[in-house]
Amino acid sequence: MTINKKIYENRRIQSIGKKTAKLLVEQIAHELYNHNLYRTFANYFATKGLNKLEEYYVNRANEELEHHTWIVDRLNYAGVLYAYPVVPKVDVEIPDEYSTFVLTLDKEIETTQLIYGIVNSAKEENDWETFNWLQDTLVSEQTEEEHISRKFLKVAEQDTDWIAKEEYILDAYNEATAEGE
Template identity: 25%
Template sequence: MNTNRLSKTLAKALNDQMTKEAHAAQIYLSYAAWADDQGYAGVANFLFRHAHEERNHMMKFLEYILERGAKVIVTAIPAPPSDPSSINNCFEKVFQHEVDNTNAVYNIVNLAHEERDWATFNFMQWFVKEQLEEETLAQTLMDKIKIAGGENAKSDALYALDKDLEKTPDDAKTAEKATEEKP
């Protein structure tokens, strides 16, 4: 008996996103190794944690595809892009990657809506919220680096940023949680 409840199009999109999440983990892993090699242990720790988070996202997609009775297709992932040229460039790349990932998530949401696959539409809402947090976090880091001098940040500012990232929580404060008392 066929138990698949995903269209071929949605199954492919979800499998593709699973691969994107695996690729994201490799990107974060690569950038973390680069940061550690440059002496930025705090930045590296932050990026290593995000590599782990991306692998968890990959597993969420894998498990969902299985739950819906479709076939999981594990494919090769591309190599990570070249190493960043600076801490500023690293977080610019992180931000752009997160924006690209958000667009991929939105495409699946749109597809699920068009196909009236409400289970997948509902499943993807967690990722919509997660991407909002990821983009906000990356933007906040870019703002901190900008204040520190951006591409021209001095070593003492980068040292302080590195120490700050060692302790920075992985989730961002988003607008939906804002109140008049706690903007």
């Protein structure tokens, strides 16, 4: 089998395909936006005196920061030179407690779709190293994120007070994340 000389030239510079690298850099901004959004939700709950939901959203925000770091580390490992992307300002109205859970699930579904796009790009570029890293790292993590968000939206829909809901949500979240460690 003969390898195209262009492949050698490209991989000497970086081991991630150009399109996939571009999408991963864009994903950095998305993960940081998610972090900022969840910190905004934490602030909302702090001002409402719902401290367990504040803690829940602080923890969710920290996970987004961790995902950002995973991507940065992967890009650095692969020798990708990039400029840090601009993170859009969080401009969201929070009419009530319930809406934060709807917005969280929607944001996680959007994140899943973006990650699937990166996986498809890696596959198209025959970048199996990144493809496997994405499957093992971001896809498996994102599956959990979306599942947790869907579960807690159902809790938020229940006809009970927010003190009881926040207790359950934080406990269930801590249990789920402890299992994943």
